[in-house]
Amino acid sequence: xxxxxxxxxxxxxxxxxxxxxxxxxxxxxxxxxxxxxxxxxxxxxxxxxxxxxxxxxxxxxxxxxxxxxxxxxxxxxxxxxxxxxxxxxxxxxxxxxxxxxxxxxxxxxxxxxxxxxxxxxxxxxxxxxxxxxxxxxxxxxxxxxxxxxxxxxxxxx
Amino acid sequence: xxxxxxxxxxxxxxxxxxxxxxxxxxxxxxxxxxxxxxxxxxxxxxxxxxxxxxxxxxxxxxxxxxxxxxxxxxxxxxxxxxxxxxxxxxxxxxxxxxxxxxxxxxxxxxxxxxxxxxxxxxxxxxxxxxxxxxxxxxxxxxxxxxxxxxxxxxxxxxxxxxxxxxxxxxxxxxxxxxxxxxxxxxxxxxxxxxxxxxxxxxxxxxxxxxxxxxxxxxxxxxxxxxxxxxxxxxxxxxxxxxxxxxxxxxxxxxxxxxxxxxxxxxxxxxxxxxxxxxxxxxxxxxxxxxxxxxxxxxxxxxxxxxxxxxxxxxxxxxxxxxxxxxxxxxxxxxxxxxxxxxxxxxxxxxxxxxxxxxxxxxxxxxxxxxxxxxxxxxxxxxxxxxxxxxxxxxxxxxxxxxxxxxxxxxxxxxxxxxxxxxxxxxxxxxxxxxxxxxxxxxxxxxxxxxxxxxxxxxxxxxxxxxxxxxxxxxxxxxxxxxxxxxxxxxxxxxxxxxxxxxxxxxxxxxxxxxxxxxxxxxxxxxxxxxxxxxxxxxxxxxxxxxxxxxxxxxxxxxxxxxxxxxxxxxxxxxxxxxxxxxxxxxxxxxxxxxxxxxxxxxxxxxxxxxxxxxxxxxxxxxxxxxxxxxxxxx
Numbered sequence: 001x002x003x004x005x006x007x008x009x010x011x012x013x014x015x016x017x018x019x020x021x022x023x024x025x026x027x028x029x030x031x032x033x034x035x036x037x038x039x040x041x042x043x044x045x046x047x048x049x050x051x052x053x054x055x056x057x058x059x060x061x062x063x064x065x066x067x068x069x070x071x072x073x074x075x076x077x078x079x080x081x082x083x084x085x086x087x088x089x090x091x092x093x094x095x096x097x098x099x100x101x102x103x104x105x106x107x108x109x110x111x112x113x114x115x116x117x118x119x120x121x122x123x124x125x126x127x128x129x130x131x132x133x134x135x136x137x138x139x140x141x142x143x144x145x146x147x148x149x150x151x152x153x154x155x156x157x
Numbered sequence: 158x159x160x161x162x163x164x165x166x167x168x169x170x171x172x173x174x175x176x177x178x179x180x181x182x183x184x185x186x187x188x189x190x191x192x193x194x195x196x197x198x199x200x201x202x203x204x205x206x207x208x209x210x211x212x213x214x215x216x217x218x219x220x221x222x223x224x225x226x227x228x229x230x231x232x233x234x235x236x237x238x239x240x241x242x243x244x245x246x247x248x249x250x251x252x253x254x255x256x257x258x259x260x261x262x263x264x265x266x267x268x269x270x271x272x273x274x275x276x277x278x279x280x281x282x283x284x285x286x287x288x289x290x291x292x293x294x295x296x297x298x299x300x301x302x303x304x305x306x307x308x309x310x311x312x313x314x315x316x317x318x319x320x321x322x323x324x325x326x327x328x329x330x331x332x333x334x335x336x337x338x339x340x341x342x343x344x345x346x347x348x349x350x351x352x353x354x355x356x357x358x359x360x361x362x363x364x365x366x367x368x369x370x371x372x373x374x375x376x377x378x379x380x381x382x383x384x385x386x387x388x389x390x391x392x393x394x395x396x397x398x399x400x401x402x403x404x405x406x407x408x409x410x411x412x413x414x415x416x417x418x419x420x421x422x423x424x425x426x427x428x429x430x431x432x433x434x435x436x437x438x439x440x441x442x443x444x445x446x447x448x449x450x451x452x453x454x455x456x457x458x459x460x461x462x463x464x465x466x467x468x469x470x471x472x473x474x475x476x477x478x479x480x481x482x483x484x485x486x487x488x489x490x491x492x493x494x495x496x497x498x499x500x501x502x503x504x505x506x507x508x509x510x511x512x513x514x515x516x517x518x519x520x521x522x523x524x525x526x527x528x529x530x531x532x533x534x535x536x537x538x539x540x541x542x543x544x545x546x547x548x549x550x551x552x553x554x555x556x557x558x559x560x561x562x563x564x565x566x567x568x569x570x571x572x573x574x575x576x577x578x579x580x581x582x583x584x585x586x587x588x589x590x591x592x593x594x595x596x597x598x599x600x601x602x603x604x605x606x607x608x609x610x611x612x613x614x615x616x617x618x619x620x621x622x623x624x625x626x627x628x629x630x631x632x633x634x635x636x637x638x639x640x641x642x643x644x645x646x647x648x649x650x651x652x653x654x655x656x657x658x659x660x661x662x663x664x665x666x667x668x669x670x671x672x673x674x675x676x677x678x679x680x681x682x683x684x685x686x687x688x689x690x691x692x693x694x695x696x697x698x699x700x701x702x703x704x705x706x707x708x709x710x711x712x713x714x715x716x717x718x719x720x721x722x723x724x725x726x727x728x729x730x731x732x733x734x735x736x737x738x739x740x741x742x743x744x745x746x747x748x749x750x751x752x753x754x755x756x757x758x759x760x761x762x763x764x765x766x767x768x769x770x771x772x773x774x775x776x777x778x779x780x781x782x783x784x785x786x787x788x789x790x791x
Contacts (some may be wrong), residue, residue, distance in 0.1 A: 053748060060745065061701075064708045067715075076715060128479040132759055135752045142701045143694070149587060149704060 019062025019102025026055025026110025242401025481769025503545020558710025598696025
């Protein structure tokens with residue numbers, strides 16, 4: 001195993017780890033609000049659950065980039081490649097955008113999801129607007145994912 | 158298309174008032190004005206509704222739940238349910254009362270048995286104790302620790318104590334004294350912390366009482382059981398009770414209609430779609446004597462928004478209404494929006510397998526469960542969107558994450574292996590897909606700007622349309638042409654961009670005062686280009702979402718494939734990973750597509766032209782809580 005390969009793996013770890021961590025925080029924040037609402041209004045479970053799931057996407061994006069990197073370097077379904085340091089650092093850099101945006105946007109999306117859940121409790125018919133507001137935060141994670149993927153593709157191994 | 162709405166007044170003789178309201182509900186083309194002051198349902202109607210609801214709850218507990226339950230009754234049955242429903246409700250309530258009483262009795266008896274148990278070996282009847290003249294017998298218990306001393310003193314003073322039972326803490330029994338020594342006895346009892354217990358009065362001796370009480374409990378338990386059996390029999394009639402609820406609920410709705418009376422006539426005012434006025438009055442006149450007056454709408458009055466679209470567009474109206482109901486004077490965004498929503502949803506799902514899954518799952522759901530209202534529209538949208546999902550799945554070559562080249566397969570049958578239907582490859586070559594996404598975004602935005610032109614022309618705001626819509630269309634089209642065109646023709650593109658920019662520069666500040674205000678307004682207008690840049694870039698989510706659906710599907714296949722390699726259990730685990738993974742990806746894909754497609758419509762598209770702020774034209778009609786459909790009489 002070359003140092004370059006280790007760099008690439010660190011990139012995958014950061015992508016999955018940071019974005020997943022952000023989503024975990026976000027889903028937990030939203031979950032707290034959701035549990036409160038359900039205790040009073042169990043029939044809103046479906047609507048509230050969708051809102052709670054929204055901050056979960058960042059984790060999926062991070063996971064996706066991590067898998068892409070691992071497949072590229074042959075850690076999944078192949079023999080590990082002997083990467084140069086430059087290639088490895090390139091893939092490390094590719095993991096960072098989704099990792100960082102995923103961490104922060106997942107966390108903050110959780111807060112707005114929690115607010116939307118409280119809104120849904122008072123006005124169930126407004127839950128779709130809450131979803132839209134919550135999805136605004138995710139835009140930046142999507143842009144981060146896009147940059148990550150473009151960088152990942154640009155790094156030739 | 159937004160249809161004009163007329164304000165009318167329907168007059169009828171007082172005697173036909175009820176018939177008119179019933180006919181209006183049946184026709185469901187008339188939207189009455191709201192009553193002044195939010196009137197709720199009268200208390201007795203509300204109570205009856207609640208009672209029926211409770212009875213239905215109880216009965217449905219005795220019924221096996223069917224997931225695909227579908228309740229349909231004939232119109233004649235629906236209209237004549239009242240007497241039957243009422244008697245059914247009484248039956249259920251009586252049975253429930255029996256259960257309640259018997260259960261209360263059981264708890265009381267059990268409580269009694271519990272109190273009596275320590276004293277059951279005493280051979281006295283409690284009623285007889287009250288009849289003693291010279292002596293008194295007190296029943297109760299003493300702490301075990303003090304018992305020895307207590308007994309000693311009792312014997313010394315010449316009283317009696319008969320023990321009946323004991324526990325680790327107390328000794329239970331009967332204490333007897335002669336009334337002459339009452340004060341002495343009371344002091345003694347207090348000193349040894351004797352607790353007196355008041356037993357219920359019985360004719361029978363305590364020792365013989367237990368079997369009697371137990372048989373009473375058994376009798377009451379039998380009543381409970383029999384009543385539950387009764388309920389089980391009654392539960393076969395639950396549908397009738399459901400019908401009764403919906404009948405009664407619609408009766409209640411009719412009571413809420415704001416009818417006004419003069420000495421001889423009753424009248425109702427409200428809204429009717431212009432194209433339905435004729436039809437409504439003709440069919441009403443068949444049932445009641447009627448006079449119709451058309452009323453003027455003053456400018457401040459807000460008219461409800463009635464839309465009339467084809468069946469496809471109709472399904473997407475809910476998406477717009479979730480954002481805001483269109484204003485009655487603006488152009489209906491639904492026809493254009495529905496097509497974009499449909500296409501974008503397909504791109505975001507973008508997998509033949511998931512598309513088929515949408516078609517099958519939600520198709521079956523609609524067919525078997527027959528949902529109502531919002532849920533029905535949502536499921537229909539999913540079914541409709543399965544078509545573009547499959548098409549984009551073919552174009553991007555994905556079938557549950559496995560590469561799938563439709564045209565190539567067909568080509569091979571006919572001996573031409575060089576064909577391919579894969580046009581875009583979001584995973585292997587994302588740049589063309591990114592360009593496609595942004596181009597689609599530009600088209601989407603331009604279509605929004607065109608709707609803005611329509612709105613402005615309706616308002617006769619030509620300068621506004623030149624500065625806010627035409628200019629940006631010129632700039633956007635110019636930018637696209639600049640990328641596409643080669644050679645000297647490219648100057649046409651430069652010209653368009655320049656013209657657009659000049660329009661903004663000169664017209665955007667038209668309402669500002671003074672020279673500086675106008676200049677600043679113009680420059681500010683140009684600054685909007687950053688928001689347009691953001692809007693266009695926002696469409697990159699099309700790539701990101703189709704990418705994430707494809708890569709996660711691919712990952713699940715990869716993981717399942719790796720596990721499959723393990724002998725014996727591998728296949729099982731592999732299948733589980735495959736099923737769970739794809740279900741998860743499918744659900745998340747649907748959620749993301751629903752949310753982000755909505756966002757693109759609301760912000761990037763509606764942001765360009767849509768005002769909204771209207772309220773829906775909702776005609777007065779039958780509403781069903783429990784029933785799914787009414788079969789009209791032949």
